Amino acid sequence: MTEKKSSCRPVDDTTIIEHLNWQLDVNAALAELYKFLSSPETSIEEITHVILEQAKILTESEHGFVSIINPETRYIICPTLATMLKKECKMDGENQGIAFPPGKNGSYDGLWGYALNTHKPFYTNTPHTHPAALGVPQGHLALERFLAFPVMLGDELAGMIALANSGRDYTDRDLAAIQRLAEFFTLAIQRKRSADNLRISEDKFRKLFEVAIDGIVLADAQTNEILDCNTAICQLVEREKHDLIGKSQEILYPPPPTPTTGDRVPGFFCLTQNCEKDECKVVETQVITLSGKIKEVAIKANLLELGGKKVLQEMFRDITEKKQAGKDLEKYREHLEELVKERTAELAAANERLRQAQKMEAIGALAGGIAHDFNNILGVIIGYTELIMDETPAGSLPENNLNHILTAAHRAKDMVNKLLTFSRKIKEERRPVLFSDIIQDATKFLQSTIPTSIDISVALEENLSPLAANPTQLLQIILNICNNAIHAMSPEGGALKIELKEINHAGSDSLAPGKYQHLTISDTGHGMGPEILTRIFEPFFTSKKVGEGMGMGMAVVHGIVKGHRGEITVDSEPGKGARVHVYLPVAPKEE
Numbered sequence: 264m265t266e267k268k269s270s271c272r273p274v275d276d277t278t279i280i281e282h283l284n285w286q287l288d289v290n291a292a293l294a295e296l297y298k299f300l301s302s303p304e305t306s307i308e309e310i311t312h313v314i315l316e317q318a319k320i321l322t323e324s325e326h327g328f329v330s331i332i333n334p335e336t337r338y339i340i341c342p343t344l345a346t347m348l349k350k351e352c353k354m355d356g357e358n359q360g361i362a363f364p365p366g367k368n369g370s371y372d373g374l375w376g377y378a379l380n381t382h383k384p385f386y387t388n389t390p391h392t393h394p395a396a397l398g399v400p401q402g403h404l405a406l407e408r409f410l411a412f413p414v415m416l417g418d419e420l421a422g423m424i425a426l427a428n429s430g431r432d433y434t435d436r437d438l439a440a441i442q443r444l445a446e447f448f449t450l451a452i453q454r455k456r457s458a459d460n461l462r463i464s465e466d467k468f469r470k471l472f473e474v475a476i477d478g479i480v481l482a483d484a485q486t487n488e489i490l491d492c493n494t495a496i497c498q499l500v501e502r503e504k505h506d507l508i509g510k511s512q513e514i515l516y517p518p519p520p521t522p523t524t525g526d527r528v529p530g531f532f533c534l535t536q537n538c539e540k541d542e543c544k545v546v547e548t549q550v551i552t553l554s555g556k557i558k559e560v561a562i563k564a565n566l567l568e569l570g571g572k573k574v575l576q577e578m579f580r581d582i583t584e585k586k587q588a589g590k591d592l593e594k595y596r597e598h599l600e601e602l603v604k605e606r607t608a609e610l611a612a613a614n615e616r617l618r619q620a621q622k623m624e625a626i627g628a629l630a631g632g633i634a635h636d637f638n639n640i641l642g643v644i645i646g647y648t649e650l651i652m653d654e655t656p657a658g659s660l661p662e663n664n665l666n667h668i669l670t671a672a673h674r675a676k677d678m679v680n681k682l683l684t685f686s687r688k689i690k691e692e693r694r695p696v697l698f699s700d701i702i703q704d705a706t707k708f709l710q711s712t713i714p715t716s717i718d719i720s721v722a723l724e725e726n727l728s729p730l731a732a733n734p735t736q737l738l739q740i741i742l743n744i745c746n747n748a749i750h751a752m753s754p755e756g757g758a759l760k761i762e763l764k765e766i767n768h769a770g771s772d773s774l775a776p777g778k779y780q781h782l783t784i785s786d787t788g789h790g791m792g793p794e795i796l797t798r799i800f801e802p803f804f805t806s807k808k809v810g811e812g813m814g815m816g817m818a819v820v821h822g823i824v825k826g827h828r829g830e831i832t833v834d835s836e837p838g839k840g841a842r843v844h845v846y847l848p849v850a851p852k853e854e
Contacts, residue, residue: 288440289321289440293443293444293447295317307331307451307452307455310448310451311330311331311342311343311448312329312343314329314424314444314447314448315327315343315424318424318426318440318441318444321437321440321441321444322410322426322429322433322437322440322441323429323430324410324426324427324428325427325428325430326404326426326427326428327343327425327426327427328343329341329342329343329422329423329424329425329448330342330343330375330422330423330425331422331452332379332420332423333362334419334421336364337369337420338363338364338365339362339363339364339371339379339423340361340362341361341363372397373395373396374390374393374395374396374397374406374409374411375423375425376395377393377395377411378411378412378413378423378425379411379420379423382413384410384411384412384438384441384442385410385411386408386409386410386411386433386434386438387408387409387410387433388408388432388433390406390407390408390409391406393409404427404428406427406428407428408427408428408429408432408433409425409426409427410426410427410429410433410437410438410441411423411425411426412424412425412438412441412442412445414448414449415449416449416452416453421449421452422448422452424441424444424445424448426441472491472493473493474494475495475578477578477580478492478493478495478496478497478498478499478578478579478580478581479492479495479496479576479577480492480496480512480515481569481575481577482512482574482575482577483573483574483575484572484573484575485573486511487511487513488509488510488511489508489509489511489514490508490574491508492504492507492508495579496579499550499558499560499579499581500515500550500558501552501554501556502552502553506553512575512577515550515551516548516549516550516551517549517550517551517557544563545561545562545563546561546562546563546564547559547560547561547562547582548560548562550579558581558583559581559582559583559585559586560579560580560581560582561579561580561582562578562579562580563577563578564576564578613772615797637675641672641675641676644668645669645676648669651665652665652666652669692733693731693732693733693827694731694732694734695729695730695731695850696729696730696731696734696737697727697729697730698729698730698732698737698763698780698782698847699723699724699727699763701734701738701741702741702761702763703721703723704738705738705741705745706719706721706761708742709745709749713759714749714754714756716752716754716755716756716757717749717752717753717757717758717759718756718758718759719759719760719761720758720760720761721760721761721762722761722762722763723762724763724765727763727780728778728780728849729849729850730780730827730847730848730849731827731848731850731851732827732847733823736823736826737823739819739820739823740782740820740824740845741761743816743817743819744784744817744843744845745759745761745784746816747816747817748785748786748788748841750788751788751790751840751841752787752788757787757788757840758787759784759785759786760783760784760786761782761784762782762783762784762785763780763782763783764780764781765778765780765849766778766779766780766781767779768846771830773830774829774830774846775828778848778849779829779846779847779848780846780847781845781846782846782847783843783844783845784842784843785840785841785842785843786840787840788841789837789838789840790835790836790837790838790839790840791833791835791836791837791841792836792837796834799817800817800818800820800821801818820845824845824846827847827848828848829846829848831843831845831846
């Protein structure tokens with residue numbers, strides 16, 4: 264067996280001329296390889312063919328192959344293997360090469376497997392006697408001589424150059440020549456892997472770039488020209504890519520209302536300033552669509568260097584809906600504040616009504632208690648006065664004095680009855696009454712007693728239902744309210760208007776829902792301010808001069824209305840007259 268392992272001797276023991284000729288041949292082969300290797304369009308498969316041809320020339324070999332090893336599967340991929348096989352073994356034209364897997368134990372079989380397993384180059388001029396020889400299958404070419412050189416990337420097995428059947432014996436000089444070719448093959452494999460990794464990275468970047476939810480723009484930092492953009496930014500501004508790429512990125516922004524520094528829009532100017540200061544801040548601004556629609560966006564940008572060029576990478580996020588939601592929330596907050604103010608005012612008014620009702624209830628209870636006790640005293644005074652008068656001569660001075668006492672006592676008794684009415688503690692006789700009839704009777708009485716400078720008008724709705732009420736007390740309501748109105752208009756005069764209609768009341772704090780008759784008595788008098796309105800129903804409170812009234816009129820009216828489960832309110836302003844509203848429940852219909 265003749266086998267030579269690599270001693271890597273640079274030259275054989277030949278003449279200097281032979282050695283120089285060999286060096287020229289090697290350098291020519293390397294130059295040819297370099298031409299292919301330096302071209303970025305050359306594929307790894309094409310390089311394997313060139314390496315094989317140069318290797319065959321340098322070693323005077325008839326056959327050979329150049330293989331690549333897949334780093335993941337460790338399969339041997341042989342784009343050039345078919346040149347070693349006979350016609351019946353050739354590859355399908357659609358394939359790029361034949362692949363051979365390693366054995367079950369991870370090693371490779373045969374002579375070429377020996378070089379791969381040992382990671383060392385070798386040659387043999389008697390291959391059939393080599394321990395790794397397995398023979399050749401039927402139809403395969405016969406191996407007369409064999410040379411194999413494993414291609415390494417550091418400690419990793421990356422490929423192999425194999426040659427067979429030289430017209431002479433292989434020598435160490437052949438291994439040295441193939442070693443030079445293997446070095447170029449190593450560079451080619453490194454370039455291919457780098458190109459594959461770069462392509463994979465570019466594919467990943469492009470996919471991420473295109474599927475990103477946010478709009479992305481790459482622009483020249485010096486000229487502001489858009490170099491690239493993704494689908495999201497095109498959708499955001501309603502433009503196609505070809506409408507954006509190559510244009511100034513100011514096409515994305517609405518024109519400024521006033522000239523700005525460098526004729527740039529405020530948001531864009533702020534963005535570029537941040538990048539110039541190496542600050543990666545979020546800027547909120549606006550972009551404009553092709554149709555002229557303005558959208559709110561948040562932009563974050565940073566400065567990159569790509570291919571020796573400074574590039575702005577900008578990410579656009581549509582915050583139009585977020586901004587609108589903020590505005591809607593602000594409006595809703597303002598609306599809530601208004602509702603809170605209104606509700607607070609309503610609660611304050613309700614509390615004031617409650618306070619007033621409680622005060623009136625307390626005054627009524629006090630007035631009722633005093634009235635009952637005072638009534639008992641007056642009963643004694645009137646009784647004994649009448650007994651004395653029976654024994655006093657008629658027409659005498661004592662009788663005259665007793666008459667004054669009796670008159671004053673009866674006036675006091677009348678006042679007590681008014682207090683009892685206010686406090687709702689007297690027994691009331693109620694029956695179905697037409698309020699409109701009582702108003703007409705009261706109007707006739709008033710027209711005969713009031714000054715001619717006051718005009719009275721009456722508007723009564725027809726077919727009104729009866730009220731379950733005390734007719735005398737209803738008359739008191741009309742006369743007391745009208746007397747106050749007449750006093751407010753004297754002596755200048757004015758207009759007194761009495762209206763009555765039937766309504767369905769939705770209910771309030773003091774009224775149950777149901778059908779009511781609404782009495783409105785309005786005048787054109789001097790009116791009242793809030794300081795008087797808050798006390799108008801208090802007994803003995805009056806704004807009249809001394810001797811013009813006792814302040815019991817409206818207190819009595821209030822007591823009568825409340826006693827009939829109704830409600831009375833007054834609205835007035837100084838100089839604008841007054842309007843008194845009385846609500847009395849309609850008598851339920853008999854079934």
